[in-house]
Amino acid sequence: MRIVVPIKQVPETSAVKMDEATGTMIRDGVEAIINPLDLYAIEIAIQLREIHGGEVVAISMGPPKASIALREAIAMGCDSAILISDKAFAGSDTWATSNVLAAAIRRITIENGPIDLIVCGERATDGDTGQVGPGIASFLDLPVASYVCKINEITNGLCCVHRMVEDGYEVLQIQLPTVMTVVKEVASPRLPTLRGKQKAKKVDLTIWDVKNLALEGSKLGINGSPTRVVKIFRPSVARNCKKFIALDDNAIQAAADRVVGYLQEKKLI
Amino acid sequence: MDYKGIWILAEQSAGRVQVISHELLTRGRDLAGKRQTELTAVIFGNNINNNDLQELIERGADRVLAMEAFALEHFLIEPYAACMLHLITQYRPEIIIAGATSTGRTLMPYVAIKATAGLTADCTVLDIEEGTGNLLQTRPAIGGNILATIKTPKCRPQMATVRPQSTQPAPRQAGRKGTVERLQAPSHLLVSRMQRINFVKNQEEHGLAHANAIVSVGRGIKKGENLKIIHPLIKALGAALGASREVIDRGWLSYSHQVGLSGKTVNPKLYVAVGISGSIQHLAGMQTSENIIAINSDPDAQIFRVADIGVAGNLFDIVPVLAEKIRQARMIS
Numbered sequence: 001m002r003i004v005v006p007i008k009q010v011p012e013t014s015a016v017k018m019d020e021a022t023g024t025m026i027r028d029g030v031e032a033i034i035n036p037l038d039l040y041a042i043e044i045a046i047q048l049r050e051i052h053g054g055e056v057v058a059i060s061m062g063p064p065k066a067s068i069a070l071r072e073a074i075a076m077g078c079d080s081a082i083l084i085s086d087k088a089f090a091g092s093d094t095w096a097t098s099n100v101l102a103a104a105i106r107r108i109t110i111e112n113g114p115i116d117l118i119v120c121g122e123r124a125t126d127g128d129t130g131q132v133g134p135g136i137a138s139f140l141d142l143p144v145a146s147y148v149c150k151i152n153e154i155t156n157g158l159c160c161v162h163r164m165v166e167d168g169y170e171v172l173q174i175q176l177p178t179v180m181t182v183v184k185e186v187a188s189p190r191l192p193t194l195r196g197k198q199k200a201k202k203v204d205l206t207i208w209d210v211k212n213l214a215l216e217g218s219k220l221g222i223n224g225s226p227t228r229v230v231k232i233f234r235p236s237v238a239r240n241c242k243k244f245i246a247l248d249d250n251a252i253q254a255a256a257d258r259v260v261g262y263l264q265e266k267k268l269i
Numbered sequence: 270m271d272y273k274g275i276w277i278l279a280e281q282s283a284g285r286v287q288v289i290s291h292e293l294l295t296r297g298r299d300l301a302g303k304r305q306t307e308l309t310a311v312i313f314g315n316n317i318n319n320n321d322l323q324e325l326i327e328r329g330a331d332r333v334l335a336m337e338a339f340a341l342e343h344f345l346i347e348p349y350a351a352c353m354l355h356l357i358t359q360y361r362p363e364i365i366i367a368g369a370t371s372t373g374r375t376l377m378p379y380v381a382i383k384a385t386a387g388l389t390a391d392c393t394v395l396d397i398e399e400g401t402g403n404l405l406q407t408r409p410a411i412g413g414n415i416l417a418t419i420k421t422p423k424c425r426p427q428m429a430t431v432r433p434q435s436t437q438p439a440p441r442q443a444g445r446k447g448t449v450e451r452l453q454a455p456s457h458l459l460v461s462r463m464q465r466i467n468f469v470k471n472q473e474e475h476g477l478a479h480a481n482a483i484v485s486v487g488r489g490i491k492k493g494e495n496l497k498i499i500h501p502l503i504k505a506l507g508a509a510l511g512a513s514r515e516v517i518d519r520g521w522l523s524y525s526h527q528v529g530l531s532g533k534t535v536n537p538k539l540y541v542a543v544g545i546s547g548s549i550q551h552l553a554g555m556q557t558s559e560n561i562i563a564i565n566s567d568p569d570a571q572i573f574r575v576a577d578i579g580v581a582g583n584l585f586d587i588v589p590v591l592a593e594k595i596r597q598a599r600m601i602s
Contacts, residue, residue, distance in 0.1 A: 138382035226387030
């Protein structure tokens, strides 16, 4: 079984602080990590290889430092990794990103033979769109199962999965090759082993650029992206909060009375 | 031919039109008014209830395009995408709005690639840019720390998804006129390499989406065992239990409790935020609640900016007192 896992390096968003004066993100000291939701994709891919044999290839489109994320994927147990990096990719939206990742997967197929499965995280924690997984499938003309929470079995080129939807889960049977996007319930990510870390340190990463992928210039980066960010701002807030500071027992009693009064006034209790 | 008209993607389950469709009509009516153009509800399914299709007209659609086939009974990416692309090529809409549901969030990106369309996920505000007529799409980004406004200057259609429950359903106006077109899906579009062989309905149901009152907890409760401090308050208010992403990520509660951009969007009559600092990620999921009460140790926490009434102090001291006072107030009334 040959599996490709596209991953993304993201800022540790829970640590992101905003500069209140300028409304911009303070990036200093913010760690770059593997998108936490991609760890579930890496884990399930490794588990499938352990059952069915084959190999797991991690790929990432990003700046040169995204190689750190790919080495972490190898430390977890991926067999190899490819960094797709070129200045021409700067400013890519999800359309342009999906195009590049799909081209890379096509090239892997040409060089090393057919891929059975492409496993993506549900979304990246920075962009939060969840569009690139289905986007890759669309460029490759493959089916996509999104929100996969369980992989039941893979036999005779058919894959049976559970897909989480609003009020339950669907059981789907899909012909391979296919793309799937997975949610947290699919597996719990392992920690890198010492041996994995040593391998990750030594391994030569393959690096591909625009020329390697024979991509059309007009479809790359900001010029190849249908969407444009026109404004970034901090949200404004509308409500006028009546706020009570309650640091001692008297103040707590008084504040609680005011809240109860509010609930009664609004007929909420 | 120019691209013209606004579409919303209505959804059905077992032939019945889902409420997300009515919410999208509210968005669609607003945009169609600003663009002075026609609003179309597009829906895929099999034997869709006729009254429900008529109701789409009464709630604001000028036209309903219902494409039907046995293979469209449930969402399957390939036939749904092929049929939608078929309709886009034929009718050339300038804007398509869908719900950010498990269907919309899968179908829209798949279609947008093949249509070379711009797509923006999870928009909170949709507007029309004066002069150009471009769709302005505003959404939270970077973990909800900022809002970004995005447009698609050249490519058409312009596509966007919006969160379920982020708008009120469009009101029904009896006798409103429009056309309902039932179309038979061409069979060559119905090929699928994926089959739906079963569906299992959730047993666990907190009813967050339809609760009148929700009490949500955040990182301020410090550890999972401390959740028990919230229970008297939940009981006193008859509330459902929600949580911020931090609580889910730490494994203190299951994902189905999560309120926020990456969880559920809710708009109950009463939302009580306990120990939640109020990242935009969280606010995006609850700020349309009718009444918001916040309890947080940090008097400068963001959550107070969206609250109607707030108490700044130690939640472990405040919550039990408040729960008891509410319980007593209810016993008297």
